[in-house]
Amino acid sequence: MELQFDSIGQIAHATVVVASRREESLRCAARIAQALVCQGEGPLPCGVCRACRKAQAGIHPDIIRVQRPLDDKGRPKKEIPVDQIRAVAADAAVLPNESERKVYLIEDADCMNTAAQNAALKLLEEPPKGVYFLLCAANPALLLPTVRSRCAEWTCAGDETEADPELRKKAESFLSLTARGDRAELLRWCCANEEMDLRGCAAFLDCAADCAADRLTGRASAEGMSPAALLRLEALLVRCRKMLQVNTGVRHILGLLAVDAIAEEEGVQH
Ligand SMILES: [Zn+2]
Secondary structure (H helix, E strand, C coil): CCCCCHHHHHCCCCEEEEEHHHHHHHHHHHHHHHHHCCCCCEECCCCCCCHHHHHCCCCCCCEEEEECCCCCCCCCCCCCCHHHHHHHHHHHHHHHHHHHCCEEEEECHHHHHHHHHHEEEEHCCCCCCCEEEEEECCCHHHHHHHHHHCCCEEEECCCCHCCCCCHHHHHHHHHHHHHHHHHHEEEEEHHHHCCCCCCHHHHHHHHHHHHHHHHHHCCCCCCCCCHHHHHHHHHHHHHHHHHHHHCCCCHHHHHHHHHHCHHHHHCCCC
16 A cells, blocks of 8 residues: 555654665655645645646655765765755745655655754754655664754655555566576566556566565575576666666566676577
8 A cells, every 4th residue: 555644744854754765765755745735635745636646756855865976977976065055044944846845855864964964953843834855764873962852754665565565576577587687588478468457567667676675685585597688687777667667568568678687698598
């Protein structure tokens, strides 16, 4: 089940969104942000209103993502500097565009340097009316106690579907086929699973990414896959998950996996 709220009142103005995996905390925060701008009735987010659709497509003007600045080579820098938080403070004073609320989703909030965190204190304590802050943190211990004490803490429910043994089996068999580099078998597997619905496919992709992560960290056998191949596969699964969020069909996703899950150099060995 995807995260839903009965009312906006359940969401604090400043929340640290904690998950062991960065992607998971971003996904969870995106869902909370969507609930905050949703204009539907009943449990939030409704998933169908105009605001929800914009939020899902990442184009809602009142959901502002704060990301680490990039270096000359286009890679994210290690820290979020104080200037960036000052800019957020200035921007937060401006009324929202379309929604009654405005949400700042701070990716890697645990990368705010000390000055940035200190600058954030007042903002977190007394945000302008209708302004919400979601601080994504894979490592909340890096946040100052003064920051954490001003925020509610939301721990993302670990992938609930992870507990589903059938799903785990499905993800493991996909990874084993990929590890073996058997293109024909992989194609058959993808065809056999084409009937998954969107939600099932999302759960499968999350579970498979978790399995890849387990293999990378040595919690599970890599079955001969190199760390580079596992990283590449994990990135592919995450990319597919994002594509699913913008309504790419399940068949398309499975087709992509059938073609792309086995890296070219592994494929030509036999
Ligand atoms: Zn909605």
